[in-house]
Amino acid sequence: MKNFYPAFYSQFKCIANKCEDSCCKDWDIDVDSETEQYYNSVSGELGDKIRRLTVTDKYGERVFINNTECGVRCPFWNKDMLCDIYIGLGEEHLSHTCATFPRLKVDHYGCSEHILSFACPEAARFMLRTENAYDELDSSERIDTAPDDVSAFMIESRRRTAEIFRSGDPMIYKLIDCLVMTAQIERILQGEEPAPLDTSNYVEADIKSVFELHKGFEIMSKKWRDTLNSAAEECENIILSREFDDAFGKFAEYYIYRYYLTSLNEGDAMYAVKRIIFAYLITSGIYSYIHKYNIDISIMRILQRYSKEVEHSYENTEKMNDALSSNDNYSAESILLMLEGICDKLS
Ligand code: SF4
Known part of the structure; x- marks a missing residue:
């Protein structure tokens, strides 16, 4: 079985008792x-x-x-x-x-892809400072290993989705592009003609409910709970920051390489994209809150802690899956309306 690694993988070394949030x-x-x-x-x-x-x-x-x-x-x-x-x-x-830990292995189409979890602070630092870290996972050699046209299409779709997060646009526009493109990819995989998302019969998803969903998760750290609760109270007035967006782009790429092919294979590519959007709303909301009140938490720690609190809990993953599959307010169309609403406030 062939193995593919991101650029920083071999340089990672656990820093043991120097770690600020040990596993x-x-x-x-x-x-x-x-x-x-x-x-x-x-x-x-x-x-x-x-x-x-x-x-x-x-x-x-x-x-x-x-x-x-x-x-x-x-x-x-x-x-x-x-x-x-x-x-x-x-x-x-x-x-x-x-x-x-934090090494994770995901098998796709007869190959193993190896990544590191963002829940490890040292791994998170590597991911935040490495440009185009996952290129090898979508190299032509990787596409050549795809057993058929559909899997080659999926690998190429992943590459193009990740590419969205490398542009200089504000993150909110990149999230909209990602959502719209993934809807097209899903239609193509279902044998349908690509068509724009029709939002006419949908109501806008509520950003408050995304915070409520996360407040209902199993939470390990009191500091995280307190910060999340405080940020939730001001979530309708988030001030979006380009500094935060740059770092979040790397986090979004990590999510894509961790979840996108699996969810595409399971017939629900939107799952990975919705998780990226929810992660952005929560972490940028927290960043906006701590920035406003001069609270000293780094961007790396916000993203790393989100990963540790949300991704590695069986219970939280189940709650997230239930919400995404059964709550009509979290349809792609409703989420698109919410993102467009945030854009309108910006302009
Ligand atoms: S979280 Fe990462 S750096 Fe920290 S102790 Fe665990 S493996 Fe080592």
Whole structure:
């Protein structure tokens, strides 16, 4: 199987105890069965502690129970912010999740594409400073590996969608272009003639409801919850910023390479695009709020934290999927009306 990587992939290295938002914090750590089998053979104090703190979560997965006494964190993350399992048993005996995060592998058309999760601050920094990072994933060599015309069309559609986010236009216009183009792509894949989105029988989606959706998610960090709640109160007066837009373009490309082909394959390319639009409304709303009140949070941390709070939670993904598939207000047409409404306020 051929492997394709973004430009920065091989340069990434975990910065361990220098990390400002470690993956050892906030999450339950999955323990795969092969690793647990090994842990069951470990003797001494560490082996006993591992067995005592490995539990079954509400989804039936084996996980390390969170240590809530000193903030929600992995119980093997010590006071020096280093991993006791890594120190005691070696890197080769970390669970699959710990050994691989933030590396993600997505298989498409007989090839593996490897990306890094934006939920890791160090990976986020690489993504924010690298131009055209995903070119290899859409190179002609990648298209040549497509087994048929339809999959080649899908890979090319992804490339053209990502290209939208590299233009110098304000982000709100790029989101409209992306939504409109994806609607055309969906029609072509369904064997229909491309046609403009007809919004005449639709009502405008409400930006407030997008904030309410996110407020109803499982939220790990109190600081994130407080900031989200405050930004929600002012969400109808978002001041859009070009500085934020530049960074968000890189985040949008990450979303496209993480989700677009999968959702296109599942017959719903709009899913990935709507998620990008929702991510933009929330993160630019938060940026607008912190900018107004001089709160010191970097753009990288807003985007990274959004990824950590929303993308890596099974429960939040389910809630997002339910909202996108069952709420009429989140149709492509209603979202287009909302984006056009934001543009009207700008002009
Ligand atoms: S989030 Fe990234 S940099 Fe931070 S500890 Fe985890 S892998 Fe390392």
